[in-house]
Amino acid sequence: MTFHPRASTLRLASAGVVLALILLIARPRALRSDNFVFYLPRGHQVVPTETIGHEQYLPLIQVLNAVASVSGLQEKQKSLVVYVGSVHLEVHLDNPKVKVDNTQVALPSPVRVSNGQWMVPLSFLQLALPKIVPERLAYRAGTDRLFIGDVNPALFTVSLKPLSGGSRLSVEFTRPVKVKTASRNGRYVLYLGGQPVEPMEGSYHFQDPYIADLTFDDQDGEPKLIVTPGSAALNFYPSEAAGGKTLLVDLAKPGMPLPLQGTTTLAQGGAPTSGAAAPSTAAPSTGGEQKPASPAATNVPAVPPAPPLPAVVLDPGHGGDDPGARSRDGILEKNLVAQIEDRVRAALVATQKYRVVLTRVGDTDPDLDARDAVANVTHPVAFLSLHAGNYGNAGTLVGVYTYRFASPSTPLSPERLVPGFVLWDRVQSTHLERSRQLAQALQTQFATLSGTVALPPREAAIHVLRGVDAPAVAIEVGSVSPDLDAGALTDGGFQDRLSTAIAQAISAFETSPAKP
Amino acid sequence: MNRRTVFVTLAVVAVLIGGFYYLRSLAWRVFHEIQGGEESVHARLNQEALQASSGVQQAITLYFPADDGSGLVTETRQMLWAVADTDRIRQIVLALVEGPTKTHNRPLPPSTDIRAVFLTNDGTVYLDFSNDMLKGFAPGIQSETLTVYSIVDSLAANVPAVKKVKILLQGQEVETLDGHIDLTGFFVPDTNLGGTAN
Numbered sequence: 001m002t003f004h005p006r007a008s009t010l011r012l013a014s015a016g017v018v019l020a021l022i023l024l025i026a027r028p029r030a031l032r033s034d035n036f037v038f039y040l041p042r043g044h045q046v047v048p049t050e051t052i053g054h055e056q057y058l059p060l061i062q063v064l065n066a067v068a069s070v071s072g073l074q075e076k077q078k079s080l081v082v083y084v085g086s087v088h089l090e091v092h093l094d095n096p097k098v099k100v101d102n103t104q105v106a107l108p109s110p111v112r113v114s115n116g117q118w119m120v121p122l123s124f125l126q127l128a129l130p131k132i133v134p135e136r137l138a139y140r141a142g143t144d145r146l147f148i149g150d151v152n153p154a155l156f157t158v159s160l161k162p163l164s165g166g167s168r169l170s171v172e173f174t175r176p177v178k179v180k181t182a183s184r185n186g187r188y189v190l191y192l193g194g195q196p197v198e199p200m201e202g203s204y205h206f207q208d209p210y211i212a213d214l215t216f217d218d219q220d221g222e223p224k225l226i227v228t229p230g231s232a233a234l235n236f237y238p239s240e241a242a243g244g245k246t247l248l249v250d251l252a253k254p255g256m257p258l259p260l261q262g263t264t265t266l267a268q269g270g271a272p273t274s275g276a277a278a279p280s281t282a283a284p285s286t287g288g289e290q291k292p293a294s295p296a297a298t299n300v301p302a303v304p305p306a307p308p309l310p311a312v313v314l315d316p317g318h319g320g321d322d323p324g325a326r327s328r329d330g331i332l333e334k335n336l337v338a339q340i341e342d343r344v345r346a347a348l349v350a351t352q353k354y355r356v357v358l359t360r361v362g363d364t365d366p367d368l369d370a371r372d373a374v375a376n377v378t379h380p381v382a383f384l385s386l387h388a389g390n391y392g393n394a395g396t397l398v399g400v401y402t403y404r405f406a407s408p409s410t411p412l413s414p415e416r417l418v419p420g421f422v423l424w425d426r427v428q429s430t431h432l433e434r435s436r437q438l439a440q441a442l443q444t445q446f447a448t449l450s451g452t453v454a455l456p457p458r459e460a461a462i463h464v465l466r467g468v469d470a471p472a473v474a475i476e477v478g479s480v481s482p483d484l485d486a487g488a489l490t491d492g493g494f495q496d497r498l499s500t501a502i503a504q505a506i507s508a509f510e511t512s513p514a515k516p
Numbered sequence: 517m518n519r520r521t522v523f524v525t526l527a528v529v530a531v532l533i534g535g536f537y538y539l540r541s542l543a544w545r546v547f548h549e550i551q552g553g554e555e556s557v558h559a560r561l562n563q564e565a566l567q568a569s570s571g572v573q574q575a576i577t578l579y580f581p582a583d584d585g586s587g588l589v590t591e592t593r594q595m596l597w598a599v600a601d602t603d604r605i606r607q608i609v610l611a612l613v614e615g616p617t618k619t620h621n622r623p624l625p626p627s628t629d630i631r632a633v634f635l636t637n638d639g640t641v642y643l644d645f646s647n648d649m650l651k652g653f654a655p656g657i658q659s660e661t662l663t664v665y666s667i668v669d670s671l672a673a674n675v676p677a678v679k680k681v682k683i684l685l686q687g688q689e690v691e692t693l694d695g696h697i698d699l700t701g702f703f704v705p706d707t708n709l710g711g712t713a714n
Contacts, residue, residue: 009521013521013524013525013528017528317695317696318695322695324655324695325654325655325656333655333656368691368692387656387657387696388656389654389655389656389657389658389659389696390585390654390655390656390658390659391584391585391586391656391658391659392581392582392583392584392585392621393583393584394584394585394586399657399658401657405701425700455586458658460657460658460661460696460697461661461664461697461698461701461703462657462696462697462698463691463692463696463697463698463700464696466698474657474696476656476657476658478585478656478658479585480654480656481654482652482654
């Protein structure tokens with residue numbers, strides 16, 4: 001065999017050009033994989049997800065087997081029919097429309113096939129799965145978990161208090177949770193006893209020298225909280241109070257005697273553990289009580305009662321790439337309403353009457369139908385969409401809006417009218433009277449806020465309200481305008497008063513009789 | 517490296533450079549020349565609407581958002597009235613784009629461009645705005661509501677043939693104006709938003 005340097009160079013150059021073209025044209029299809037957890041009355045199932053394009057997909061057969069039992073399959077080259085009990089599901093490759101018995105359901109993204117598996121977008125869980133399985137399904141858009149049947153997840157709220165020489169993280173659950181702790185790579189893992197937990201937020205970041213962040217994770221099907229200490233070599237004191245409903249985590253400088261009266265140390269070992277330098281392993285609980293380090297240590301906050309509690313859905317507007325309104329001093333509507341939502345949620349939970357469900361978590365922007373879907377699977381007593389907008393130079397004010405259809409004469413094609421069904425984009429029409437009562441209850445409370453103008457309730461064609469199958473209003477604070485500073489709206493005192501007023505209004509509304 | 521390799525390498529480089537410049541010129545044509553052509557058509561249509569005068573001076577009532585955002589206030593101005601209803605509609609929207617003469621708020625940013633106006637026999641106006649309508653627009657429930665009804669109420673007050681209005685952006689039906697107000701429906705005039713003469 002003879003070696004030809006010219007031919008080899010030529011081949012190399014050609015291969016390089018072809019490779020460059022392939023890299024230029026071809027897009028990576030599957031970018032990353034995560035897990036999705038199905039919580040069932042009999043346990044849980046973990047199903048891997050796949051990101052195709054920019055959409056998260058689930059393997060269809062694994063999903064159906066997790067929540068029900070597939071009794072038959074008919075697979076063709078470009079279509080698949082699956083039998084689940086007496087229901088049959090038909091999907092077609094690259095087609096967003098799926099058929100459940102005789103009902104057609106349009107998904108926002110098409111059905112795909114990846115590595116020989118039929119893949120459906122996450123929206124399948126909200127739009128099609130409820131038609132296939134008879135059990136109640138609770139799924140919050142944007143999350144990676146679904147609760148089936150009688151599974152009622154525990155909820156929790158988080159607060160942080162400074163202590164002398166350390167910080168105390170307090171996690172309050174809606175029912176007792178059996179916690180075991182471990183140390184992994186300089187972080188502390190708090191296993192929540194395997195029972196289903198629904199986090200309000202995926203992670204909490206703190207501006208604190210002792211605790212950097214707290215993250216919830218159940219990707220392996222085991223719910224746990226992961227505490228990242230602010231720096232290495234901090235002592236870690238986990239303990240529980242209020243019969244297991246409150247989890248207290250103290251992180252402190254070595255040598256600071258912190259632990260508490262009325263609390264029980266957790267399965268971590270009697271001696272405090274050093275941080276990253278010498279992580280400990282889990283050990284049996286001592287069950288012993290310890291003396292309080294400071295008066296603040298005994299101040300255990302009230303714990304909300306166990307579910308089921310009526311739900312209130314909070315919808316902080318915008319998020320992600322959509323900042324909403326922007327003020328002269330750079331305040332973005334998406335951040336402002338997230339701050340307000342945080343306080344409203346705390347005020348509602350403090351009443352011990354409600355659980356709070358969010359339509360978006362963190363800086364994301366679910367589409368408007370997905371926000372409505374959160375409400376429609378939750379069946380809340382109220383849906384509040386939070387906004388901030390431009391009211392010119394009118395001072396601090398707050399307005400409440402109910403939905404109004406742009407025109408009663410809006411044409412509706414006959415094929416969209418199905419007897420016995422209410423159209424998704426018209427379902428709010430069945431709750432308008434109750435929505436008006438809710439708006440009035442809110443306005444009555446807002447009118448008591450000093451230094452704030454409470455506008456009378458109004459009607460507007462607010463898109464996010466039209467598909468909500470519950471009493472629904474939008475609350476807009478102002479003014480967030482490019483010509484004005486919005487500083488007053490970011491004031492914690494104002495936000496607290498507003499949130500308390502909202503919580504009181506919800507209580508008053510819920511107990512008020514529905515007008516015929 | 518022999519002459520043939522040099523020649524092939526140079527040829528590949530020349531093809532790549534040629535391709536890059538071709539794509540760049542194509543992009544320039546698509547994004548500048550064609551859009552520029554569209555803009556000149558809109559400008560000509562607007563000019564024709566403003567010049568297609570019937571010779572009649574008409575007192576026009578325009579609805580502008582009040583400066584405290586509480587509702588709409590009216591402003592009356594004299595205008596050389598066009599002959600056709602679609603030209604009159606265009607005149608009114610252009611007057612709204614021009615803005616108020618008093619200290620009211622602008623309903624539409626100055627960059628707003630009307631791409632097309634249609635008036636159907638049942639009194640439905642289709643107003644097709646360019647995406648420039650959203651440049652510098654301050655979004656919000658109240659501000660978007662006032663923008664929509666400043667258009668709808670101004671048209672209904674001056675052109676009796678107008679019964680309802682459908683707003684399109686860039687030739688398409690859109691879900692919302694700027695994140696809040698539902699534009700999938702048809703808007704009828706709303707007299708509850710004020711309209712106090714000021």
